[in-house]
Amino acid sequence: MRIVSICVLFLSISWSSLAANSADSIDNFTKAMQHQAGFFDFYYDSSSDKVYLEIDKLEQVFLFQSSLPQGIGSNDIGLDRGQLGDTRLVKFERYGNKVLLKQLNTEYRASSVNVAEKNSIDEAFADSVIAGFKIVSSSQDAVLIDYTAFLLSDIHQISQRLSARKQGSYKADTSRSGVYLKKSKAFPKNTELEALVTFGGSKPGQYVRQVTPDPLSISVHLHHSLIELPDDKYQPRRFVPFSGFWSMEYQDYSVPIEKSMSQKFIPRHRLFKKNPGATISEAVEPIVYYLDPGIPEPVMSALKDGALWWDQAFAEIGYKNAFQVKVLPKGADPMDVRYNVIQWVHRATRGWSYGSSVIDPRTGEIIKGHVTLGSLRVRQDYLIAIGLTSPFSDDAELDANTDVSKQKAMALARIRQLSAHEVGHTLGISHNFAASEYGRASVMDYPHPFMSIKKGKISLENAYDVDIGEWDKYVVAYGYQQFTNTTAEQQGLHTLVKEARDKGYKYQSDPDARPSHAANPSGHLWDGGSSSIAELNRLTEVRKIALQNFGVKTIESGSTLSSLEETLAPIYLLHRYQVDAVAKLIGGVHYEYESKGDYPKAKGIEVVAADVQKEAIQAMLATLNSEFLSIPKHIIQLITPKAYGDRRSRESFTGRTGITFDAISAAESSAGYSLSLLLKAERLNRVATQSEMATGTPDIAYLFNRLFKQTIKDGVDKHHKQLSKRINYLVLDQTVRALFQESLAPEVRGAIESELVVLHKWLKNNNRNPDNAAMARQLEQYWHLGEWKSQFSVKPLPPGSPI
Structure with missing residues (x-):
């Protein structure tokens, strides 16, 4: 017994010593580096331009979001500033001397409480390892990996996109790339990393030539967000075709044989009343969207007005100031997942605006809304207004006194509607192209300017709508109305759909x-x-x-x-x-x-x-x-x-x-x-x-x-x-x-x-x-x-x- 005790004591001392040495090893390895503590701590070594990530959450599932904070500027290529990439459910796993970043398969699931049944689904369908890292140091509770190569890689598939659009053959060149420390930060629930990545290539196409100073060298920024999973207080809401929302879907292999395996739910933000029993209540945490501070006036005010139309819909279901619009604080990063953003994006030619979101694929909860508005759209609307009305004079000297306020007003009215439309997408709402048939019932339609003829002249009055539509109010009620329990929710949603049909609302x-x-x-x-x-x-x-x-x-x-x-x-x-x-x-x-x-x-x-x-x-x-x-x-x-x-x-x-x-x-x-x-x-x-x-x-x-x-x-x-x-x-x-x-x-x-x-x-x-x-x-x-x-x-x- 004495010999056994001595052996146990010796082993205990040995493991403690090894742990201490390993901890010292991480401390020593990163001693001269800049350190940022957060969801995942990271270290930056300026002498080698490398970023090291401390993994203290092996096997813990989280969200990985890639994005493009600085783009190429061509609508035809389609790689815009602020563009979101894929949202992936991932985890770090250790295999000997390396760590793998595995993307989990969320398309096939088992909701059963039977662990073996859940495992059978995981084992039946493949996952995807999207990156591998060598461990450079470790401690008892964490490992340190060199994250640099992955950060400088083509996570946004820029090379493939350029090739698909016949714009040349390109690949990332690490010798002309580097960690962008200014936008690399760590916070308690998210770590944000960014790099300037240069793509070298040959045979550049006309669109690349149009927007780059040297078409053989395309330098953009790529951004990685590592995000803690939301808590389990959010409840998914079921999708029905007439809801007006986009649909998210997975196949559940554990449902009874007589039930459909297809489980559909809507994407939406988390929203709760402070006082659930009150007719009108403020939100526990309002939905706040932040405007790009680079937007010029009067466009800035127009975009804010249009986005704020949505608060009318939330007010209809008993919320007070639940939807807010502010200017992005100085120093805040628009790619930071903590901010819903309305971004003003420039391109060489006019093109589409769009609303994208970071969505938890497990539940449909929207973590971040990101609106991209093309800056040339407002100029095109002004051009159309001028072409319709021909307001200038035959005498060129008199043009300086021409009143074009009505034409500008039409262009700004359009940009208000556009702001509301794209924000609507980031609330989870889909297009309704039938809404224009019954009194401009939705900002989620694509509106044509309404021009009337008055006294033989074209009038631009009432060219675009000035408020949220009745269809939009119904859709927000379907997605964001708070109910007391599951039964009340099922009954309430059924009633909302029936009432919308009874009112004659159309949806395509x-x-x-x-x-x-x-x-x-x-x-x-x-x-x-x-x-x-x-x-x-x-x-x-x-x-x-x-x-x-x-x-x-x-x-x-x-x-x-x-x-x-x-x-x-x-x-x-x-x-x-x-x-x-x-x-x-x-x-x-x-x-x-x-x-x-x-x-x-x-x-x-x-x-x-x-x-x-x-x-x-x-x-x-x-x-x-x-x-x-x-x-x-x-x-x-x-x-x-x-x-x-x-x-x-x-x-x-x-x-x-x-x-x-x-x-x-x-x-x-x-x-x-x-x-x-x-x-x-x-x-x-x-x-x-x-x-x-x-x-x-x-x-x-x-x-x-x-x-x-x-x-x-x-x-x-x-x-x-x-x-x-x-x-x-x-x-x-x-x-x-x-x-x-x-x-x-x-x-x-x-x-x-x-x-x-x-x-x-x-x-x-x-x-x-x-x-x-x-x-x-x-x-x-x-x-x-x-x-x-x-x-x-x-x-x-x-x-x-x-x-």
Whole structure:
């Protein structure tokens, strides 16, 4: 017994000595380094430009978030300042002399209390080790790793993105990269690390060349956030299709066999009342968003006003000041996960704004909202307002006194709405593209500016909404209303959805609105009005007046006449999105996001009425008329080739006349867009199917008979001879090309071929017109060779979205 006691004492002393030596080893190793204590302590060695991370939480699960605090500045490349990367559920694991950072698989789970059952799921599906580190020192409770190589790695997949966009071949160059200590900090619940990373490459593309001083060297900043998991007081809220929220989902293998394995829940911020029983109460912790201090006035105030609209929705469900907007404190890092941020981002060209979030993948809890607003959007809206109203004088000397306050007001009104829209995404809310059909019911739609005609002039009053919408209030109630217990929550959410349906709220999100072949006549981007046809007719009148007034009064003194072309584009194409809405009536079907039990009798789908479809076809064909497509001569005569120092851009039209403005090709582009919508394979297939399902709906013969009659068979407009000829050739070309769409049904292809046979006979009978004879020969050659030999490719439109 004495010998055993001595041995135990000796071993105890030995382990204690080793632990002390190891602790001294970490202290000695980091003695000359800068130390920051926090969720994970880190040390910086300035002599070697290395950062060391102290891992005292082996096997502890946490969140890892990557981001891009300083980007490339090109909308086409899509690597913007402030862009969030993936949110990963991870943990550090030790394997001998190294530590691995493992990303856990959150797509497949077991909610069972049976540990063996949980383990069986973990063992069935792969995890992903995203980084490996050698241990450089250790203590009894922690290990120290060299984190530098991982911090300087391409965690944001910049190389892959540049390659995918054909912008060159690049890889991270550590010799031209380094730890950015200014933005590397540690806090009790999060550690933030940042680096400047340079990507060296070859064969740079045009977008890289446009935005970098040396296109062979692209230097950006990459940021890592290591975040403590939230506590378990947050409860996920279930997703239903009509909730208005985005959906998060995982497969639960432990649910009873009769239940669905798919578990869906919504993303949202944590929000509780200080006094849950009170009708109105402040929040335990309000949702606070911080504005980028670099935003200039008056844009800063406009963005704040728009974001604060959401407080109206929270007030509706009994919260006082639950949603707040402030300016980011001096010295605060916008990438720090403790701050919800509205960031003002510059690019070489106008582009999309977006709202992203750091979300706990286990529960859907939003940890951080991050809004990216493109700074050039407000300038585009101002340009549209100027183009619509042409407010300047014929006398250049008088321009200095021109009042453009209404045009600026319209641009700022748009940026308010945009701020509210993108913040809405970071609250977990999805698009509702049907909301514009019932009184601007949601800021989560894409709004087209509403222009009215007063006394023969275009008015910009009421161009954009000035408050949160009724749909938005409902969605916030679904996501953020506090209930006393689970049963009350289930009943309350069911009641909210039922009341929203009873009020006639419509809801269509991206999958049912964005595709050009979408079927639901509700839900469009950039449209307006309860009737898409009536709104197209109204916009046509607005467009007509704007074009009549367009000219030297549209530009300021000192602006080149050649710059009129880019100002003209959004005015000439003012109808483009409303045409998209009208097209969806043709072969369209009404439907909702309906679940069993939403109505006493299931509604399902309903084919758009036959008379409405025929009216829609006529409205679409009206956009092919030469009178509609023609650009007034006074405009054509004003637009010169590009002045020396100016250059063509993506905002310019593309033409066939060299350096001069090509008005006929501009018309071709517009007509080509209308035809591309009308002749979509999926739409034509639905038209053919519906002609048998619903009595009186147009069939393929009806559609093409009207198309050919109003264009090719209508002859040449004597006032616009060349333009009407161009459109006729375009119609034939696009019709034949429509036959080669992969998804076109074979019987529909046959029906279109039959209509072309009829057209060919008409062309032969009217071959005194040389254009008719030429088109007849083209069809004969097509049938003889079995392929369409036309070298005619429609000129593309200048970009419209985003407006």
